[in-house]
Amino acid sequence: MADAGASGQMVALAREAKGWTQQDLAKKSGMAQGSVSKIERGHMSLDEEGLERVASALEVPQTLLCMGEAPLALEATCLHHRRRASRMAVVTAKKIEGLTQLVGMSAQRLMEEPESGLVLPLHRQPLGPDVAPQDIAAKLRADWGMSPGPVSNMTELLERAGVTVIVRQLGSDAQDAVSGWPPGGNPIVLVNMGLPPDRFRFTLAHELGHLLMHELPDDEQESQANAFAAEFLLPADLIQIELDGLTVRQFGRLAELKARWKVSIAALIQRAAQLECISPTQFKSFRIRLNQYGWNRREPGDLVPEAPMRLRTAIDRHLQAGRTEEELAEIALMLPEQFRRHYLEPTASPLPAATSTNEEP
Template sequence: MEGGVLVIGEASAHPPMLVMARESRAMTQADVAEAMTKILDGEGNVSQGYVSKAEAGRLAVTGDRLALYARALRYPPHLLCLDADIEGAGVGLIHHRKKASLTTTSLRTIHAQLNLVRLQLHNLLRAVEKPPAVLFEHIDVDDYDTAEDAAQTLRARWGLPRGPIESVVGAIESAGGLVLRRSLAGRELDAVSQWPTGERPIFVLNTHASADRQRFTLSHELGHVVMHVVPNGSQEQQADQFASEFLLPARDIGPHLRADIDLDRLYELKKIWRVSMAALLRRAHTLGAVSDWRYRQLNIELSTLGYRTTEPQVSPRETPVLVPALIGHLQQVQHLTVADLARLAGLHEDEFSDSFLMELGTP
């Protein structure tokens, strides 16, 4: 008996990995059973009850049935046989800014996608001879040491100059964090992050997210992984405070925020600081540069002009380079083929290429 299932001299699926793989595809147990039955093409029938028993570890999924299961989930069979905890894809503390419209089912899909990304990166990094150093560390926040203090501390430890940060993605990657872009179950979630114990912080940006919000969203997630080892009731507010100070330090942005600030001024500041006009207005209000009345008035103007949805002068997206560089190293220096890399990542070659090689410009 291994991992709760009976193994008889051959590879057997690991039940938690069956669940994770299914949820990453946004499939129900009935969907998996239907997909398996369709593949059998009249030569057999698979019930939802079978899938339920397999996921519960009440029967072994081996041999031809393992191959069938893998085809239904569109993953290589060996992925389903991995132990999620041992392979670095077990459940850990996951951070995100959840919107009210995000369903529990979508959230489970996103969590499964993140944990599989974690597994993929874990296995790819193990193949790198000298992976980059990790310069992340936890910073405690309490009644005396605030989220703003944490942002100032991190900027100092990372040697970031005063004023606008040239690239938030670049700062995170220089510190050894891993940033990727993926499609995350629609538009309800801009990003998700995780710092597994003993591994690297991972940040996944939704490809559907607004470019204007990307830097603030990523800084928000950075605040989570740095400050929040365990969840607390104030963590979303703290992450916003961290992001505001990290991107718009009070001593640097303060002199540029005035009581008579208007949309034209916010537009000019946006081009310099590369955050949304709404974020700049919120910062001006937080720092006491504009009154409550003026803050409400300008927010009404933003809404009337449709700037809540799309602002003028859309900021350019920052592009992750560390993961593509690591994959390029594995290809060019260690001579791993796409097939080798796909196997390490637990993906078929076409999906690996779509997920990891497009940013390299590799066909």
């Protein structure tokens, strides 16, 4: 490795991905906090022993810290957050960003070999005065030659368009996913573990909207990504007929629509209100019913979970080519035990949880 020094940028990234402050790293590596700060700003370099201590405290290989810079990492401005809570601690947001960058680097390096079967084109589609999110969603469905019904597998679609989809514990349930598109690299969507399948699919559609429409953060982007997702999963010209005249007594009909369209009942009700198939008063009554039934926490009618396959396939290809787990960990810039835990063990299953463990008797 040329000029084997640690890069301050990589030390900061690995620290943030752990959800640590500079003080945490100082404590765990036995350094002064001032030194951590100087190292991260590039004002001080680590000697061999310091590098060993910092890498071991952060549980990363020394090679990661000596990467110079994160050439394939995402720009912070490309990270779009789907925050359910409006407030998130800075350290948590940094952790999710850092994690996304590290996972993105690992995935990019593991998938470096050319892949076959990526057939769906994906290009940015800027919004404009005459271009609404739903226009972009409708155009994408047409460009991808999708049949006019429900989306059968959202994850497979994204993967066929070259998007890396990874399910990981984000360490906060205030955020369902994060996505980004590094210059010259593959778009990545990191989804929080444990989302029910309907929310998982909606989240992917929402993130797809961000990837297409948003390069820089702005205030409207959450509602725009939701409008994109709603049209992509429930195209107005098809769903309107099905939702027209819906009454609050018809939860059976909603359950049937949920099974067919693979979206939550809550999303269907939302869509019905958006398309003015129900009045604002009816919408309110629906929401009250959902609360009464406890369905705002967990809906009946679990869907089959979708599993990302692309990274898994790339890893299998490496293993079949005779590469060892240690070699793969090195490619992924991870310690072997971390690599095993996140990518090889059965508990590392990319499946989102089929059901959430809820209190229902």
